[in-house]
Amino acid sequence: MSDLSATSRTRHSRLREQGRTDRADLFAVLNAGFICHLGIVVDGDPMVVPTVYGFDSGHIYVHGSVASRSLTSGTTVCVTITHVDGLVLARSVFEHGVNYRSAMIYGVPRVLEGEEKLAALECLTEHVAPGQWDYARRPNRKELAATTMLAIPLEEASVKVRQGPPEDADDPHDVWAGVLPLSTSWREPVTDPHASHPVPDHVARRTSGDQGVV
Template sequence: MLSPTPRTRHRRMKDNGRTDRAFLTEVLAAGLVAHLGVVIDGHPMVVPTVYGYDDQRIFLHGSAASRSLTAGAEVCVTVTVLDGLILARSVFEHGINYRSAMIYGVPEKINDPDDLLYGLRLLTEHVAPGQWDYTRRPSKKELAATALLAIPLAEASVKISDGPPDDGDGPDAALGLWAGRLPVVATWGAPIADPLLPPGIEPPPHISARTGRPITG
């Protein structure tokens, strides 16, 4: 179970709140982009980035020169998956169906070489499963230019909305207007080769097999 704290307690739309830790894993598995919220020089900054995760931590990476990837100060990481639109009879009742997670914590900069490779592998495999073993591993110079942060998954809030409009049994039902849900279905397209790729080099199976498949789980 997710441990409630003053920051993660569900106050609004409590029915959408989830406390089972399995829902946090579901959101992290389905998403691809996280937004890292930090305060830099007294000003808020929100940075989009890819991520990886295991049972205990979420990993974020970027340039070692990035000011947003600073350890020691508290941050908030959000992951949101859009599942569809809720189209009601009135504008007031419109909304979206989504899966979202907010993670609070103090990031740790990963310096241990083995842990650094572990986190980068998780990040790579989350975005493109099979790619870590297919491509060249990072060199020492590349690792030195890379910052990797790990944030514990100890304090997190999860909300999921997956229902129909709320005005089906109200006065607006008499308007005779269509209402319902418009799902979002995103799929991977066919691979497009690098223009400088020599002829005869085909996409590896783990990449070509994703064509036409859903982007999110």
């Protein structure tokens, strides 16, 4: 597995000790979540849109309505993913911080059509809810026509991770210091009152932590 690119946009110039260069670290950040922020300039103004994503070894996929102004091809976009793992509460306010894992991806999106579009929708669906593509009804022709699917290459990316306690152990101010951890977990499924079927196994397994995004 190759190292991440180190371009002028992705090179770690600050807090280099938090930088990661292994591509496996990028996939770890992508695999740990399913919400990204898509940044793009639209009509001269910046726009940042939160959206779900899926990914494979070469691309990250985002989708939305064909009417969305943010889902365009031919111009560079910036995609970010961030996971907050805790607040770092130091002895001084200046040294406070956050334990986190983050990725930043630059690329020129490509609009997918036909079988590529359908495969990307499956990839996105299975990343967000494993097992759902074969369980639920798949999109019909009208729904596919109303959907834009973008593929953004994972060729230019940067990853940073901050872990551990505060870094001001030598500060003479004698107060408590440490980390306030933060975690996210799935809760019990809430059944639609109009649904007549029990919760399927692939959904129920999410609450036990057996599979899926955490």
